[in-house]
Structure formats: structure tokens, C-alpha cells
Amino acid sequence: MSVNQSAAGTAFCYPYVIGWTGEAETHRLVWVPAAGGMRLSYADPHRGDYTQGVLRLRQKQTRAGRPDFTTVNTRRQWRCMAKGLCQVCARSAVDADTGRIWWLLSSDYSGAGDGYTNAPPTCRACIPEAIAQCSHLRRHAAVFTVGGCVPLGVRGDVFLPYLPPVVPCSVNRVMRFDDEDLPHCIARELLMRLVDVQPVDLVEANAG
Structure with a gap:
């Protein structure tokens, strides 16, 4: 979690995973x-x-400029997904008592089919803060614990193969790792398939 000071000296904390306006790179x-x-x-x-x-999309890791809650930093999102880290504080989201992973998702998540998500885990302690900072989650939050997760694919931009100059043909496309267009893609987010997903009452989760 990144801490910035306002002009009045008040400390504001921003989720670890979000992007910042000063992190963009052009290549x-x-x-x-x-x-x-x-x-x-x-x-x-x-x-x-x-x-x-x-x-993968190249971005700086400076957290410079302004926080942009509409984007995530690709490397930090990937790290949280791969290591089971909380997207808010970057500490482990694995429950010490049960070994299960805390995951905060939208209430429209069904888990049907592959049951994948682009949202990293959220540790139990950070769930109230994550809900407070996201207007969508304030209306549609659902808490789960997850037995495990498996990388499924990526969300990224696909380019027309072999054409100079390099020209994009689709943006924010969901692709599995066996997709034939994967070599033509620049990935923005790692997608995880969640395994053994169990709902948790929000009141119970917040009580922790």
C-alpha cells in the first residue's frame, strides 16, 4: 500500500495494485x-x-504522479495473482488458520465454467477498505475464500500479425494461454481460475 501526503499533511493510503499516471512508458x-x-x-x-x-506491458514501478483507480499496474497485478498477495497492502491474502485465500469479488461472480477473475486477492483485514474505495464494490461486493487458483490466461491488446507498422486489432481481449493469437498480444492483466470457491458472509468477514 502506498502512502501519500496531502497539502494539509493528511496521509492517504492507495491500493498497491492500482496504476499511477507517472508510470506509463512508451516503447x-x-x-x-x-x-x-x-x-x-x-x-x-x-x-x-x-x-x-x-x-507483458512495460510500466514503471515508481507510483509517481496521481493514482488512477481505473487502471492497474501490470507487474504489481501479476505479482499479487501469482503469489497470493493482497491487492491493497501487498501482504499475504492466505488465511493463516485455514490456508485458504481471501478473495473479494463482485456479487455477480458465479464461479460457473472456468470461474476466472482479473481481480487479485484481498486479505481479510483490507476487505473493508477495498469496499470503501470502490463505488462498484460498495453496491455489489461479495467475499469468498478460495482453495486454490490456476493461471488461465491474460487480458490484453492483440495486434495484426506481421504488418509493419505494428497495428492493434482488438483491445482488452481475454485470451487463454493456448490461444493461437497469444504471440501477437501484449498482456495487461493475468487471469486466474479459482478453485473450491466458498462464499463468506460480509458481516462475518468485516468482523475480522
């Missing part, structure tokens, strides 16, 4: 040879650009 994208064809790359490749076979 030229190119096509490079890969097994079975071509894949998207940065013109100045760095180690760690690709994770699970997909190119």
Missing part, C-alpha cells in the same frame, strides 16, 4: 522470429519481458 513494438511464426517484441528487449509465453 516501439516490432515483430521477431519465433517457433511457428513471429511474435510481438519490444524494439529494445529486456530480460523478463515475457512471462508464461506472453509479452
